[in-house]
Amino acid sequence: MASMLGFLQLAGAVALLLFGLGLVRDGMVEAFGLRMKLILGAGTRTGLRAFASGLVATLGLQSSTATALLTASFVQREMIATRRAQIVLLGANVGTAVTAVIVSADITAVAPVLVLLGYGLRRRGTTVTSGVGTALIGVGLMLVSLMLLDQATAPLRASPQMAAFLPMLDQAWPVALAFAAGIALLCSSSLAAVLLIGSLVLPADLTVVMVLGANLGGAMAPVLAGATLDIAARRVLLGT
Secondary structure: OHHHHHHHHHHHHHHHHHHHHHHHHHHHHHHHHHHHHHHHHHOOOOHHHHHHHHHHHHHHHOOHHHHHHHHHHHHHOOOOOHHHHHHHHHHHHHHHHHHHHHHHOOOHHHHHHHHHHHHHHHOOOOHHHHHHHHHHHHHHHHHHHHHHHHHHHHHHHHOHHHHHHHHHHHOOHHHHHHHHHHHHHHHOOHHHHHHHHHOOOOOHHHHHHHHHHHHHHHHHHHHHHOOOOOHHHHHHHHOO
16 A cells, blocks of 8 residues: 555656746747747757757757757758758757756745746736746746655655665666666656656666666667658657
């Protein structure tokens, strides 16, 4: 019974994290959706601008998958050159990493303030303020979910089974890589997988392997989602 309760708490925390990510994405699209599309569509005249456009778009959308699919659709319509598109996706990956660093910082105390501020902005009624408010509520819920993840994984980290399992996983890096990739693919978010991995106490080298696996799984999501695009667009997605 205790193990089932712990699993449900962990699953609920992950679900709240994904819900928060979705709110941030929906809020930013509501407030700045057209502007972000313009950034991606017209902000690729130089390599540096292409990198910056991918970074900014991912920070706003909170999804490198969404940025990758948008970029691939622009390639299909010949709005972005393939070479520039690859640089955009590099910026998107950096944007995901920056988001993980920011969200995983010890700032959970501000979560209620963000939710309250977001609720107030949503009641103002304008499209931009409502979208920003939704995004702030999403960030607040993400911070709460990280606190819940830490609480849910505490018994797991202290269990003798985990103490016996981790050395085995540390000696089987391909399995750890595939496991982390599966989590990211299941969540359709490398960010969620990285934050989940970060909530566990793992050896440094094993953490690196699992983060790489999470990035691999996150890269598979846009490839699968873009299977119906033309060859040039699919080639861009393979570059993620």
